[in-house]
Amino acid sequence: MHRLRLLKGLNLRNLRSKLGVEKAKINYRYMSTVESVNIKKNVAETSKLNILNKKVKDDNSNLKVGKISQVIGAIVDVQFDETPPSILNALEVELDNKKLILEVAQHLGNKVVRTIAMDATDGLIRGQAVKDCGKPISIPVGKETLGRIMNVIGEPIDECGAIKCKKMLPIHREPPLFTDQSTEPALLITGIKVVDLIAPYAKGGKIGLFGGAGVGKTVLIMELINNVAKKHGGYSVFAGVGERTREGNDLYHEMITTGVIKKKKIGTNEYDFSGSKAALVYGQMNEPPGARARVALTGLTVAEYFRDEENQDVLLFVDNIYRFTQAGSEVSALLGRIPSAVGYQPTLATDLGALQERITTTKNGSITSVQAVYVPAD
Template identity: 60%
Template sequence: MRMNPTTSSSGVATLDKKNLGRIAQIIGPVLDVAFPLDKMPNIYNALVVKGQDTVGQPINVTCEVQQLLGNNRVRAVAMSATDSLTRGMDVIDTGAPLSVPVGGATLGRIFNVLGKPIDNLGPVDNGTTFPIDRSAPAFIQLDTKLSIFETGIKVVDLLAPYRRGGKIGLFGGAGVGKTVLIMELINNIAKAHGGVSVFGGVGERSREGNDLYMEMKESGVINEQNIAESKVALVYGQMNEPPGARMRVGLTALTMAEYFRDVNEQEVLLFVDNIFRFVQAGSEVSALLGRMLNCNVGLSICMWLSFDECDLLCVYSHATYMYIINLHMFFLGFFLIFLQ
C-alpha cells in the first residue's frame, strides 16, 4: 500500500530520534534485524546500517523492510552490497520510507535508487523530497475520458496512437531504433506540450546507460551548458546492483514523474527500460523472502506482480489535470516464457 504524498528535508528521513536494532542474520542482500518489541518498524520503512569495516572504511547501507517475521524481527532488502556487514551491527529505523529528490533540479541529472546523484556533477540543489511509497490517485481524481496524445511522429499517430495516461510497450532487439524514438518523443513532449520526461533504467548494463546519456547530450535533450534547460531526468538501477535496488528503482523514477504531474502540473513521459529486468529483480527478491510460489516461471512472476509490484504498473493512472504516459521497453524473450 503506497502512502500519501509528503515532503521531507532529507533523502532518507531524519535520524534524530534513533530507533536502534541489531543485525541477527545476513542472507546475501537480505537482512534479518531484531528490534525492541515496542519499536518495531513498519513495512517499507527505510533502515540504515552505519559503521566501519575491518580496515576502517565507512559503511552506509540502506535497506527497506519487507516482512515482519515475529519474535521481534523484521526482514529487509538491502539497496547496496552487504559484503562488509556483520551480525550484531546497529541498524537505525528512520521511521519513514525511502525518499528521493523531486522537481526541476532533477532534470539533466542521473540518480540511483536512493535519489543520490551518480553523474559526478555535485549534489542536487533541491530541498524537496517525496517518499517512493504512496497511494495511487483516488477514483474521483481519475479522468475516464479517452484522448489521444499526439507524438508528432506521423506513423505512430496514424497506426498506433498513444493514449494520454496510458501504457505503451516498445518491442525490439538491439539497433532497431528504440533509442531514436525515445529521443524524438522527449523532444516533442517538451516543445509541443511543455512537458518533461523521466527515464528509469532498470537492470540494464552500465555501458548502455552511459551510451544513452551521451546520446542525450549530443541531441540536446540534456543541456550541458544550462542543466536546468534539460528535458529529462535519469534514474539508474544497473545490472551490477543488488536485486533490491533494481526492484525499487522503477518506483524512484515514478515518484519523480508524479511530482511533475501533480505539483508542476506538467505532462510527463515515463520510460522504463526494461520491464523484464524489473520483474526479474522482483523474482529474485521473492525467492530470498520465501515467496517462490511454484516451479512455473511465468505463473510465479505473474503472482509476484499481482501481490507486490502492481503499484508500478497501475499508479500511472491519469488524474483530471495532467497525465503520465508510460512507455515500457520489452525484451522479446520474456514473452516466450509465457507462451511456452
C-alpha cells in the first residue's frame, strides 16, 4: 500500500513537472511573438519617421532643420544641430498631411528652442523633423482678403478656395513712429443715438465695451458693424479672439445678408467677393492658446495694410480682447514663467502694449478700434 502511494506521488510530481515545462514553453513562445510584433512595429514606425525626416531635409536643403525633443501640450521643444532660429520665427512640421506652424518663444541653450503651437499637437512624436521658415508668421493682406474668413496663420477657413493675394506681411511689426502719427480730433458717427449723444466715439481711437458674460457686448459690435460698415467709406476687419464659434458664424451670415460681404459663386469651389467691405479673422475658444494669443495680431496686420498702403480709414472690431489676455496667461504658464497677481502673465503690460500701440492714426489713414472687454466675476 505504501509503495502504491509512493508511485502515485511520483507520477503526480512528474505530471506537474511536465505541465510546468509545457507552460513555460507556451509563455516563452507568447513572449517571443509579442516581442517580435513590437520590434516589427517599432521598425515600421522608425522607418516611417526616417522617410518623413529625409523628405523634409531633401525639400529644404537651404533651411535649418531640427528635431522635436519634447511635447508638453501647446509647447514644443525643438533641437537644432546648428545655430537655432531667431525668436518669433515660424517653424513648420508635417502632421497628418497638413502643416503645423510653431512660433519660437524661448532659447533654452544647447541649441534647443521652445515654441508655441498654432494648432493642436496631437500626433507629434519625438524625433520628428521640423524646418525653420526663416521669418515670422506671414499672412495674406490686401483687397483679396475682403469677404474671406482666415485663421491665425492666414489660411482660409470658409471653404471658398485659396486666397490669391499679391502680398504677405508678418504679424509681428513695429508700431508707427511718433512723427508719422496724427492727432487731429474727429467724431465717428455710429448711428446708435444713445452712443452718439452720451459717449461719442473718437475717429482713429480705441473704444472699449466693458461688461460681464451675456450682457450684449457682441450684439452691440454686430449692430455697430451693421450701422457703420455699410455707410463707412473704408474697410472693416473683425478679429474673433477666443469667443463662441456660433457667434462668429451668425456674424458672417448676417454680413452676407446685409451686403457688407458680397459672395457670388462663379465655379466649383470658386467665389467672387468683389464689393465686400469686411475681412474676418477667427481664433475661437476651441483653438489652442497659441492661436488665441496671436489671432488679434493677424487681424491687426490686415487692418494696417489698408491704413498704410491703401490710405484708408479702417474699422477694427476685436471680440474679445480679454480672451487675448487669457490666452497669454495660458501660454506664459506653459513656458514656465512665474505668474503675477491673479495668475496673469508677468509680461501682460508688454503684450497688450505691443498690440495697442499699433492701433493708431497716421498721416496716411486711421484705424478705429472697437474692443469688447469681458469683466470676470472675480
